[in-house]
Amino acid sequence: MVEYSDARLNDLFRALADPTRRAMLQDLAAGPRTVGELAAPHAISLAGASKHIQVLEQAGLLDRQVQGRVHTCRLEAAPLHEGVEWLRHYERFWTTRLDALDALLRAADAPAKPARARKRTPSAKTRTKR
Amino acid sequence: MVEYSDARLNDLFRALADPTRRAMLQDLAAGPRTVGELAAPHAISLAGASKHIQVLEQAGLLDRQVQGRVHTCRLEAAPLHEGVEWLRHYERFWTTRLDALDALLRAADAPAKPARARKRTPSAKTRTKR
Numbered sequence: 001m002v003e004y005s006d007a008r009l010n011d012l013f014r015a016l017a018d019p020t021r022r023a024m025l026q027d028l029a030a031g032p033r034t035v036g037e038l039a040a041p042h043a044i045s046l047a048g049a050s051k052h053i054q055v056l057e058q059a060g061l062l063d064r065q066v067q068g069r070v071h072t073c074r075l076e077a078a079p080l081h082e083g084v085e086w087l088r089h090y091e092r093f094w095t096t097r098l099d100a101l102d103a104l105l106r107a108a109d110a111p112a113k114p115a116r117a118r119k120r121t122p123s124a125k126t127r128t129k130r
Numbered sequence: 131m132v133e134y135s136d137a138r139l140n141d142l143f144r145a146l147a148d149p150t151r152r153a154m155l156q157d158l159a160a161g162p163r164t165v166g167e168l169a170a171p172h173a174i175s176l177a178g179a180s181k182h183i184q185v186l187e188q189a190g191l192l193d194r195q196v197q198g199r200v201h202t203c204r205l206e207a208a209p210l211h212e213g214v215e216w217l218r219h220y221e222r223f224w225t226t227r228l229d230a231l232d233a234l235l236r237a238a239d240a241p242a243k244p245a246r247a248r249k250r251t252p253s254a255k256t257r258t259k260r
Binding site for chain 1: 144146148152155205208210217218220
């Protein structure tokens with residue numbers, strides 16, 4: 001298993017654990033936004049929005065450029081990639097669940113087709129493939 | 131974009147934002163564990179371990195079965211799948227970054243090999259593969 005820094009993953013998942021911050025990421029995915037634009041859809045003050053933005057910055061998810069009084073924020077997606085890579089190590093567990101469901105459905109189907117039900121190779125193949 | 135319940139994603143990412151809980155998930159990926167077994171690798175009390183386990187349960191990541199005084203915990207991976215699906219919507223941003231890097235490297239390489247630099251098909255192929 002690739003080892004990502006614990007601190008980076010802590011910051012990433014903490015940043016994603018809030019619906020306002022996830023909505024801000026979704027907005028940033030459409031293009032750069034000022035702090036005011038990021039705050040606008042939410043019932044929060046500019047100071048409240050700034051706190052969320054700082055959490056996103058801390059997680060490396062947001063790059064802020066300051067020109068005079070305008071702070072322009074851009075999405076930085078690399079930490080999200082690390083999150084996906086971490087989660088993917090558990091992929092076999094949900095695909096195993098799907099295999100089990102598949103096997104159940106085949107078994108339920110078996111009485112109608114006894115000849116095919118005896119032949120267990122296809123389900124074994126399915127299992128090793130995933 | 132598939133809409134997952136905000137509450138579920140909050141619970142999932144909150145559960146993943148702690149290194150002890152991520153380590154517990156990694157242990158559970160190897161097989162069922164008792165609460166004592168989950169606590170053992172960490173410098174925490176059983177009560178401390180129980181709190182982490184409750185957070186994992188709340189996120190739907192852990193199923194606990196009680197037989198007498200033994201609580202056996204099992205991994206439930208489905209919420210992790212939802213997390214991956216949510217994160218994948220941002221995949222185009224990190225692949226775009228890699229493509230840009232690829233283009234830069236090719237451009238830097240171009241003056242030395244003008245004949246190959248003109249042939250743009252390989253870079254287009256690379257882009258569609260990702």
